[in-house]
Amino acid sequence: MTTINRPATQARDAQIILGIQKNLQHVSSLPLGGTTFTPDALVKLVQSHIDSMNVVASSHATWLSQVVSNKALSAQLTPILKGLRQYVLSAYGETSPVLADFGFTAPKKRVLTPDEKAAAAVKAKATRAARHTMGKVQKKSVKGTAPATAPLGDATKAPASTPPAGATTVTKPAS
Numbered sequence: 001m002t003t004i005n006r007p008a009t010q011a012r013d014a015q016i017i018l019g020i021q022k023n024l025q026h027v028s029s030l031p032l033g034g035t036t037f038t039p040d041a042l043v044k045l046v047q048s049h050i051d052s053m054n055v056v057a058s059s060h061a062t063w064l065s066q067v068v069s070n071k072a073l074s075a076q077l078t079p080i081l082k083g084l085r086q087y088v089l090s091a092y093g094e095t096s097p098v099l100a101d102f103g104f105t106a107p108k109k110r111v112l113t114p115d116e117k118a119a120a121a122v123k124a125k126a127t128r129a130a131r132h133t134m135g136k137v138q139k140k141s142v143k144g145t146a147p148a149t150a151p152l153g154d155a156t157k158a159p160a161s162t163p164p165a166g167a168t169t170v171t172k173p174a175s
Contacts, residue, residue, distance in 0.1 A: 013050050017043050
């Protein structure tokens with residue numbers, strides 16, 4: 001089965017016009033599809049089909065270019081409108097009737113299902129355990145111990161620092 005597309009249909013119609021003009025000019029009338037046509041009327045009908053397909057193709061190309069420009073405009077406008085919505089919400093509040101003047105609605109809080117609530121509680125408990133997070137009462141029971149300090153012997157002596165293992169020491173030559 002062959003695919004019939006616009007160029008193939010137009011080529012076929014042009015070939016039909018040539019055939020009518022070459023071979024059917026001597027026929028006075030042609031009864032086709034319940035209607036009688038003269039060869040000239042039939043040529044005009046087939047030519048109008050070719051012209052119609054050209055108009056459709058150009059209209060389609062125009063439409064496609066307008067769709068592309070509309071998408072570009074929408075991409076530019078979307079963040080601006082989101083910002084405007086946020087501005088109106090913060091300036092007038094979520095319950096203000098001014099939102100309706102802009103066509104905005106108040107944000108709706110998502111309602112969790114019981115399964116989602118249980119999963120969230122388990123996750124929160126696991127997070128608190130992993131981070132060792134404690135509440136006010138639990139913090140009261142935690143008592144720290146002070147680290148043992150070395151006796152304060154001679155405060156004038158500074159402890160000698162030793163270089164880390166594998167480090168090289170650089171000495172300056174005497175000048």
